Amino acid sequence: MQFHLNGFRTGDPAVAEADTQHGMSRPADGLPEEVDVLIVGAGPTGLTLAAQLAAFPQITTRILDQKPGRLLVGQADGIACRTMEMFEAFGFSERVLKEAYWVNETSFWKPDTDRPEAIARSGRIQDTEDGLSEFPHAILNQARVHDFYLDIMRNAPARLEPDYSRRLRDLRIDPSLSSGQGAPSHPVTATVERTDPGHDGQLETVRARYVVGCDGARSAVRQSIGRALRGDAANQAWGVMDVLAVTDFPDIRLKAAVHSANEGNLLIIPREGGYMVRLYIELDKLSENERVSSRNITIDHLISAAQRILHPYTLEVKEVAWWSVYEIGQRLCDKFDDVPEQEVGTRTPRVFIAGDACHTHSPKAGQGMNVSMRDGFNLGWKLASVLLNRCAPEILHSYSAERQGVARQLIDFDREFAKMFSARPKTSADDDGDGVDPAEFQKYFVQHGRFTAGTAIQYKPSILTGAPTQQHLAEGFGIGMRFHSAPVIRLADARPMHLGHTVKADGRWRLFAFAGAGDPAAPSSGLRALCDFLAAAPESPIRRYTPAGADIDSVIDLRAVLQQEHRALAVETMPALLLPHKGRYGLRDYEKVFSPDPKGGDIFTMRGIDRERGCMVLVRPDQHVAHVLPLDGYDELAAFFEGFMLPAA
């Protein structure tokens, strides 16, 4: 954590100084007439977006929710490794690590070969492959994830809090947008109905530059832009319950997929705190157009189904913290914003949908909340960059392009996974039926580990993601993939840390310069030449895009990683751009230069970096690798930024 740059402040450094310049003071009660961004829905998707925007007090954001207050229980609980990396960027990964259950291993159970009426363990595997992420796969009540985001928002300069008890009634986009005529500054008008006592039924009108629908599978925002979820019929019913129970099932504290011979399947997800467990229980197939609610399934029904599946083990439920039954099909919107495909070249989006509003799937792969939050993370920095006049609004097209592709992949995966999960297990190798061999299911699970961890996502080349022409300079930093962190030692204070943890959710780009062979301080070094270019050349992106008077790293944050051990280097010989003077006092920032960590593994080896030539790795504000370029790829670097950045005022 860096703080005290502009003077010592007492108290919690996570609580930012409240902004007083941008008229953020809220009206005593009620919504303002105009906002920059209106977020509809304070679930994980909306909160991720709101937490990102709250970092920028210049941007007026409001987030609405129908609920009367914060979420208390239930719903999603899976937190993939990649999501933990994002939480680290937001600054609360350590809180999740402390509270959550860690999914270390997964076990598989199938009918016992000799006594098919009893289940038996068929396999047990490490859940996440070694080295995939510095974070574990974790499980925590969605309500706590909300709490952490709410703290981030509350402590941010904008002091953002959700406006609860508000339902979107109507959303209209100024028609002049489609006609291509001069657009108004706040072209989206939302009509909002209050549902809180004393204000029930009261309508509020808000004009917004941008509206984001994070309002779930029945999204009113989605309907207002004329889009629909399309896909499979929701004909599989599931039950889920969070329980405190006594059982002799041995793997009750492991994630476990249990296939019984004739009683159905269930998934065990141990929960935080050491005692609670979640059970997902497969229920009956539904007829076409049948809703599970029509079946009047009770908690007793779920408990007895679980007891039958777990036979011969017992399950005695002592308390039910939360339960639900639901049907879910795999459904997807064809586009995640308001611009029809044929108008992409003529106007930019003003309304977006994210999370369950544009993709729904089964919860069994633990993906829903994760992919949805990362929708919010993808969109947040783009909206902020446009509203701060750093980037052209054309980058907003990339949200749908990137995230709709991810959602499509997820849905394909989920369909396959759900099918395998629900299939009758083969009881022996001789079984020729349409059942699934439990060993096959386990193999599929292992193969898709990177996908479920969220680390396999790769955005395609676009204005925000370079073409992989120089990927060989850093094979381990796949262009379009998330920056895969590795251990380093910070030169100035010899601190062992993760390089990726310098990438905070602050809207900045990171340019990591991995030095080539030789003395990095030598006048001939490629690192020094790069620093000279970035500091002095008129076409330097740092010069072009950093506003006058702002800290030199406030838009593009240059960091260097050297090959030498840290004690062989002298911090005072580093180029001045790597020891920048910042803030109102011109204090030096000593946290820009790193060396490999011999105890943690050499980052050059771990990530396949060309030791002779070194390279630049450019990382987007959402932690995805935007480009890999040679250390002297000045023109390519400048051209890349030129594609979407606006020169600073």
Add this chain to the structure above:
Amino acid sequence: MQFHLNGFRTGDPAVAEADTQHGMSRPADGLPEEVDVLIVGAGPTGLTLAAQLAAFPQITTRILDQKPGRLLVGQADGIACRTMEMFEAFGFSERVLKEAYWVNETSFWKPDTDRPEAIARSGRIQDTEDGLSEFPHAILNQARVHDFYLDIMRNAPARLEPDYSRRLRDLRIDPSLSSGQGAPSHPVTATVERTDPGHDGQLETVRARYVVGCDGARSAVRQSIGRALRGDAANQAWGVMDVLAVTDFPDIRLKAAVHSANEGNLLIIPREGGYMVRLYIELDKLSENERVSSRNITIDHLISAAQRILHPYTLEVKEVAWWSVYEIGQRLCDKFDDVPEQEVGTRTPRVFIAGDACHTHSPKAGQGMNVSMRDGFNLGWKLASVLLNRCAPEILHSYSAERQGVARQLIDFDREFAKMFSARPKTSADDDGDGVDPAEFQKYFVQHGRFTAGTAIQYKPSILTGAPTQQHLAEGFGIGMRFHSAPVIRLADARPMHLGHTVKADGRWRLFAFAGAGDPAAPSSGLRALCDFLAAAPESPIRRYTPAGADIDSVIDLRAVLQQEHRALAVETMPALLLPHKGRYGLRDYEKVFSPDPKGGDIFTMRGIDRERGCMVLVRPDQHVAHVLPLDGYDELAAFFEGFMLPAA
């Protein structure tokens, strides 16, 4: 973290359910007439003690401070590895790790051999030896440490908050205590003066079972029991300043000891946040009985002294967050409680002193706050155990016996260290003067690394600490020393973790059973036999000292560490005592059994445990090893507890 044992609760699990049974509701304003423990002084010592006692809602605790509110800036900042381990027990180590500066390396500067008027680096070393602790040596504003303790107290069942603006005026101990006659239940009477507006000068009278003076070097509690700090004259003046500064001194982000030829010495302590730095500057020797305040030293004086010492490097101070000048000698009380040596056999202590109230020393070795907090940790569980009727009040004698010895060691170390630090540096090997060779100083620093880390402290054999007759069974768990944690895998959920982190600041004893060779589940195994003894034998300490109806691990918490890899073991074959049913639902606790962590190192090897025989390692509630015994040392275990425990009601 374990939670939800007695039912699901929404919200932050660190916020305990408020106690409603013990009449803890505070009077609207003012102190109660009677308390169990009255703590005078809400500095780090008093807060450690208060945080410990707040865990027990049955105990009425109040903590007073003269200040009008919480500390905002300044004072101590060093946090030794051992203190971080204690913070882990209190549940906030991750907050300190996140905010603090980590002392990874220390550099040494001396006059340049060729140009003695300029300083030059003479050495650079790793600050803490590998494997000494799982935590780093850290630096953080004392005010933040207070904040973390205040959060722990506020979130504890007792919802304890300090009573500020209160000065102790008078403390009287009922004379019947010394006469050996039947003592009153609350024999200590404190008269307290309020200093807050509206109540200024108002007196309150509180009767307490116990009073603890954590009220600093001018302790009123110490005076009331007729004790005095004795030791060296305070004839060395020092200045300290926390500054935001621009400098070209290369090691400004390393802890650095700088000896100049003729301008004096200083110590650089980089601070949290990446920009702030603390400088300790040696000032003039004082005459006997002279106070530094008489010299009217200003901040400009300190800054220019620092500038001269750092020559040829520049130091431009931009902001001073806090500064002070002070004189400190090494002073010590001969005893830390109210019982004269000759009365130890006839009565038990009722008034204690802790921290600066009974030992003062220079801040240069970064020990003061650490040793003081650990005074509070040592005393806290003992007071709680006596007040809960778990232990005989005779254990309270051990507080002074143990901590006075530690303070004496510290003061001897500090005297030597301060002398070496202040000595004129030898400028060459030929220098025959009384100066100190900088290489010698560095060597001394390394040699005493374990001492300054706080991990070398070893309590002598007593009723609370066994004789080292069986130390060879676990060479790495020195009896009387703090339990040196090591990595393990938790069997039931395969979670990699630190075994020592199971030792929380909850007043419980931990009995770690390290299994010998062979199958731990076999009927013949020593582990199973131990569990049988502990579960069933009338002389089992668990049976004798656990109150009826309480969880089986609520006084003595048994945990087992097996030699096999976790996947080779079946949790369901473990003895029932290692899968205990707990709480109002009888839920099973799955967190009692561990295996070595092949990735982190084998705990049996790391701690020198006899693989053939295994052993028991008994750990006190303050994380110190109480005993090492054979796995079948049932009689010795029973006899050890018999020495100080009271049978449960």
